[in-house]
Amino acid sequence: MNLTIRNIEPQDDQTMGEIVQNSLENRGLAISGTAYFDPYLFHLSEVYKAKKSDYWVLEKNGKIIGGGGFGPFGRYKKIGELQKLYILDEEQGNGYAHMLMKQIIETAKQDYEELYIETFKSLNTANQLYLKYGFVSLSQPLEGSEHGACDTWLLKKLSK
Template sequence: MVKLRPIEKRDNHAVGEIVQESLEKRGLNLPGTAYYDPYLFSLYDYYQKPNHAYWVLDKEGKVIGGGGIGSFGQSETVGELQKLYISDQEQGKGYGHLLMKKALEFAEENYGACYIDTFAALDTANNLYEKYGFKKLSEPLEGSEHNACDTWYLYEEFW
């Protein structure tokens, strides 16, 4: 059985590995991606900030994925869907929907819109974003940290 729960300090390494393994397998372990985020292996501490949250998927005591919401740059009204990754062997089982619902619920309580930058090659993820109402942008929002990304989405259904 899979539980969705807030990240704990003990989850840091497992989540960091899932993110890096996923990007490596797709040839996306590039500078300007989550792969090189300086806080990737200390997400628990990073998400203790106000209006930030990160959840993990816990399957019988093992972390199999996670996703979070944080502020986008200096904006107080735009949140960002961050580091939504599920281990390859657990994909296709509906777990992305658990994370998306929780993340958007949190984003709606704390922000006016939600942004994500990603890659066109991640078509399964992009289909998920579009299914939940994210609209594709022609360019990144100003202030995007992941400058290697080539696809950007914005969710404005809160307004």
């Protein structure tokens, strides 16, 4: 098996947009206020060229099976946001999200002191992953949230 993590490229945009949308549809979360309707969802390679941002895709035997990244959050200078960490349903449970999470955390700590994520209580497996990596629950979203439908907010302190 050939497994590669690499930076997203323009030819990956369509595939990653579909992975995000399919994942949300399969969980009944294709609703307003989620990543499903982000206007830039099918242009991630452009979005993550910005400073203090990065996005990776995970390729297995030449096929993209997931991705994840981070970027700035709102007006906060020292808080980044974990963004669009998705793995194809049929590839989940193989440790691939851990590979991406490690890449995201290691790189994000170069630009940020904390990492924030907005998610849903119903996404038990994802939430267990976040907690395993030291994210702690918040009682409300940080100011500047773009995903108003989310009902779970987590924050992790990053150490250099």
